[in-house]
Amino acid sequence: MGLAQTLLRSRALEALTSPHGVDRYLEIANPMWAAREVRARVVDVRREVDVPGHPPVATITLQPTSTWRGHRAGQHVQLGVEVAGARRTTRVFSISSPDSRAGDRFTVTMRANPDAPRDRQSVSRYLVERAPVGTVVHLSQAQGEFVLPNRVPDHVVLISGGSGITPVMSMLRSLQRRTHRGRVTFLHYAQSPDHQIFAAELDEVRRSGWGIDVHLLHPELGDPALSPAYLERLVPGYRDVPTWACGPAPLMSAVHAAYDGSEALHVEYFKLGTARPDGGAAGEPADGTVSFARSGVDVGNDGGTLLEQAEAAGLAPESGCRMGICLTCTTRKTEGTVRNVLTGETSSQPDEDIRICVSVPCTSTALDL
Amino acid sequence: MSTSTFDHLTPEQIEEFGEEMDALRQRLVADLGEADAAYIRTVVKRQRQLEIAGRALFYLPPAWPAAVAALSLSKIFDNMEIGHNVMHGQYDWMGDPGLNSRMYEWDTVCPSEQWKYSHNYIHHTFTNILGKDRDIGYGILRMDEDQQWRPYYLGNPVYAFLLMVFFEWGVLLHDLEVERIAAGEKTWAETKHLHRGMLRKVRNQTLKDYLLFPAVTGPFFVPTLIGNATANLVRNVWAFNIIFCGHFPSGVATFSREETEDETRGQWYLRQLLGSANITGSRLFHVMTGNLSHQIEHHLFPDLPARRYPEIAPEVREICERYGLAYNTGPLRKQLGSVARKILRLALPTRTPSYDGPEVVGEPAAA
Structure with a gap:
């Protein structure tokens, strides 16, 4: 494995597979082969708690690709699955198994989120209630500073x-x-x-x-x-x-x-979305605040597009067509419900890329701007 | 100024037309899902397989033509049905970083970042507005009567031929706006922010195609090198021809800055329709063009998956008929012939609209 990994991560192979990269070829042969990306196969789903009338809790055992660098107890991982309509959704889950080394199996334990918007399947509900063994999920490396020190206090x-x-x-x-x-x-x-x-x-x-x-x-x-x-x-x-x-x-x-x-x-x-799954129909009065997190500016939501509101707040985000076709203004929304003025579609997902020139906030909204 | 007319439509009718387009768009957006994802993933898989097959077949000298064919197809799929469309954000809703407009990089020398600016923003927003859309003649050719004739344009067919052969390099240099630098409207220093990205991408692409892959085939270095160059050439010629049929066949309208000021959404849709032309053909042909054979539908809905364009084309056409609007389409040979005649005709000064009188030569350009 060591030699294969060295070869897969070599500059020569990177140059030969440019511009797509080695992983774009490996994944076609086998989703569990990777040079850099991390994926995992679900090898077991075990119900921990199943109280009728309450959302169930399950522990999912994951076999990661050899690219997984291991984790320290207390860390979390971003986990992405394709739920309804081929849309990949990513959520953060804490790892419940003890420290793992590179390539080791580990577990995540989660409660099926009962508040998931009806039109979109939630990651936790999918994994707890429906994911078959063998499902391949997308992972980040383990993240987070919430860990025990190497020398544990008495x-x-x-x-x-x-x-x-x-x-x-x-x-x-x-x-x-x-x-x-x-x-x-x-x-x-x-x-x-x-x-x-x-x-x-x-x-x-x-x-x-x-x-x-x-x-x-x-x-x-x-x-x-x-x-x-x-x-x-x-x-x-x-x-x-x-x-x-x-x-x-x-x-x-x-x-x-x-x-x-x-x-x-x-x-x-816990990162809890402030999203209102039922909120934000067209024509509803504007409320809440719009936070431009990177600039540290908060303004009252005036009901205009996020691009207009950002500009009115004195920011100068990149933009182009101002009509939703060129993608220049695409920005990460970290929380809130926004409505696309072209389609009327509302979306409450945290950490979602949106075109701010055609998005109006329906609730308090935070942008990475 | 338009050669097609929409003077018969009232402003209200134009907005109604726009609303019908918006409704069509919404219906498509609501329907996006598994089938679109499965389709693009299949195309990506085929492209990668063709690429690997093409690279591998260079080890078998008798299979050289097959290797070139596979690699050419791979580059065509990569650039058109995958690259162009993914970079329009057509599959962003999938949330797959491998198919995301912000992350995709294509197998051609132009960095995706620069192309997205000039294409997604400039060309798709200001489509066919003279003086704004640099895709009218790409700063090199005279493709519209309203581009003032200069003696330089006598070389129109030669420039077009060279652009066809070196198309990927033309696309690379497009953002430098060399013609404006030559005219003194812009300085070389103003293009400095582009240089690093360009050089890096050019280095990666040429290293791969003209040194590394030839080198790994050992004794077949030269045939592999020639094969890779041929595949790039085939892709250049194909892409050039398809793209030139998108906006340059006769009957396609261009617009002035004045008439497109304060444009409404309905007028924008109208300009996209009248400024584009389709090519008819088989299913395989449409896929090979990245569905840019449905340039009209692409310009109306540039960020919707291209595989949907053939599906909605009959409906778009029906709407156009109801509003008495031209829907420019024809087989490849007809559209290409029309483009070729335009390239030749516009090499010479424009004649006044033809009546059977004596030929009147347009004013010589004030240099």
Whole structure:
């Protein structure tokens, strides 16, 4: 493999396959052959939680191409699949398996997103509910700074909520594998025991007595919510204990308040779209704000095209035809619902390239401009 | 000024015409999906297979003609049905980086970035507006009566022939606007931002076709080199001929800056229709042209997958008939003949509209 990879990444082969690159030829022979790109085959889909009336959670095991460089516990990966109508959609998922080396199998664990717009299939729903074993998905390399240091401190606090457990679980599993001899305090918040992801494994961890205190909390059933007093009781002087926390926004604000700016706290946010799946019909009054993230400018949405609004805000984005044909003004929209004035089509996907000369915002919208 | 007329249409009718086009467009957009994705992926796969076959067959000297044929076809598919169309953003909705207008690079010496500017923006926005659309004669040829005649244009057929043979190089140099530099309207320094991209792409393309692939065939270095050059030539000749049939056959209208100021959407559609011409032919022929044989539909809907153009052509034509608008189409030999006659005719000064009187020579150009 080493020799093949060296050859595939050689400058000679790159020159011979110019301008398309080696991967554009390899993928035709076998999608699992790659010189630079990362793809993976789904080798297993296992339901973790399946409560009737609630979106299911599943762990997907992926066999990546040899180009996968491995990951550190806590990192995430961008995962793209072709869902309805041959449209590739990419979303970010945390890796739930312990540290992996180059080319190693790993798992992602996700809840099928119940809020996905009706007209577009969501990546998580597709993977959890329908993806057959053998499906090939597109990956980035592992990303993110939410990782344990190489020298793990003696005492570690892990806090997670809902499906925010995935990166924390990866850390916990890595700590066990690395035979960490210190103490780990793990707090996890879930709706109910039925909603608990990795319940059996956590139960085993709790009973094994390897210095890992597991606290599974269900505030809706009367368990204490996260508060400084509660944390202080579990971990005296918790503000100075290295802590990693991941979960939905309300939990994260409670964590931030409790740690009060302590440098011992490391957090990971879920990226939640502010999109309104039903919003933005033509003729609706304009509302919200338009944020031009790179310029640091926010303006009130006046209902004009994003190009006009950017220009009115004093920006000078590149543009050409101003009628949606030349693509010069294509810009990454990071959040919000926009309507294409030519087709009337609305779109709420985060991280989508749009032609700003023919797009009007229907909700608060953020652009990489 | 137009040679086709739409004077019989009221402004309201022109807007109605535009609305019908918009409706057609929306219907197509709503229908995009698996079939379009499967189609373009099949074309890409065939192109890559042809390319690999062509490169490999140079190891078998008796198969030289087959190698050249496969490589020529590969370059034609790459440039036309794949490159041109992908770079129009026709498949951007798929979200596949390999088929994305911002990332695709084609197998020809012109960098995609520069071509997209002059083609997608300048040519497709200002189609056939004299003084704005540099694709009218590409700054080299006289392709319209309203381009003022100069003695330089006596060479029109020679320039056209040279442009055909060296077409990919012509496309490369297009953005430099050498004719404007020569006329003193622009300085060489103003083209500086283009040079690096051009040189890099030229280096990659020539290295591959004229050094590396010949070298890897070892003893067959020279036949491979000649084969690669021939494939590039075949692609040049084919692309030139198809493209020249898109806007230059007789009956295609050109427009002045004045009459296209403050244009409405309906008028824009009208200009795209009247400024373009189609070529009739078989299914394979249409694919070989990248469906640019449906230049009219392409100019109406430049960012919709080209495989849809033949499908909607009857409907576009029917709409045109209802509005009494010309729909310029014909077989390749007819359209090519018409273009060739225009190239020859415009080498000479324009005669006043013909009546059976004596020939009147147009004013000599004020140099």
